Amino acid sequence: MDKFEKAISLIDNYNAEDPNTIVDEGKIYPVELLYSERMSQKLLEFRPDASDELQIAARAQHICRWKYPRDSYPMDRKGYLQWREDLKKMHADLTAEILKEAYYEDKFIKRVSFLIKKKLIKKDxxxxxxxxxxxxxxxxxxxxxxxxxxxxxxxxxxxxxxxxxxxxxxxxxxxxxxxxxxxxxxxxxxxx
Structure with missing residues (x-):
């Protein structure tokens, strides 16, 4: 298994732990595992030449999202925005740990974190x-x-x-x- 395959496998292992499930085409999936698979599929339909950094960022977009439920924050705009920022940071940090485990270099890891945090949309x-x-x-x-x-x-x-x-x-x-x-x-x- 190469670095990319290992990173995807580790992301999927985390998302497979989602206790929430969804049925798709008669099969039961952990919610975030199905979401991550859909993100990868749609990315490659939309941008078949997507870089490894972008593919990993898409796959990890919601990694372990269930651990930060929306209702654990105030149910107002400020609470919503704080929840979103905390999620982005958690997704980026956990993915960085996974990429270190897969032996990626710091430059690659920083780029994936940048993408997960959705920095410079419209400019990047x-x-x-x-x-x-x-x-x-x-x-x-x-x-x-x-x-x-x-x-x-x-x-x-x-x-x-x-x-x-x-x-x-x-x-x-x-x-x-x-x-x-x-x-x-x-x-x-x-x-x-």
């Missing part, structure tokens, strides 16, 4: 690519369930915020996703 091409992939995975796999739990106006607001984070290339890919009739209508309303 790989950071932007990671953000696009995050948005595409959300829209394709998680948007329907999210939309069912919220009023249309909130959903439309989230779509608009998501759209602002994406590149033109990301927009084009999003418009080609297989969405349900309701989801498609909400996207059209958000973009009108």
């Amino acid at each position: 091409e790989e950071s932007q690519t990671l953000e696009d992939v995050i948005c595409l995975v959300f829209l394709q796999f998680y948007f329907e369930e999210f939309a069912e739990k919220h009023e249309d106006e909130k959903v439309i607001s989230i779509i608009r915020k998501t759209w602002q984070k994406m590149s033109a290339e990301g927009h084009n890919a999003a418009l080609k996703l297989p969405l349900s009739e309701r989801a498609g209508k909400l996207v059209k309303r958000a973009l009108a």
Whole structure:
């Protein structure tokens, strides 16, 4: 097993510990393991020539996320933003430990941490690519369930915020996703 395969395997081992499960195509998965596999798949569809750093950052995007539940922070905007920052730091730090165990050099590890922390979106091409992939995975796999739990106006607001984070290339890919009739209508309303 080479360094890259070892790093992916270690990330998957951590995410396989997620006590929360989801059924996909009749198979039960730990939630974050399935999410990480979807991130890798979508990244390679969107950017087949993605660097190893970007592939690892995508795979580790939500590593051990369940250990920091949203409801353990105040349920206001300040609490939400603090939760997001703490998650990014935890994801980056844990991934750095994994990459050291896989014998990666410091320069490589720093780049992966930079990407996981989503630094310089709109200015750094790989950071932007990671953000696009995050948005595409959300829209394709998680948007329907999210939309069912919220009023249309909130959903439309989230779509608009998501759209602002994406590149033109990301927009084009999003418009080609297989969405349900309701989801498609909400996207059209958000973009009108």
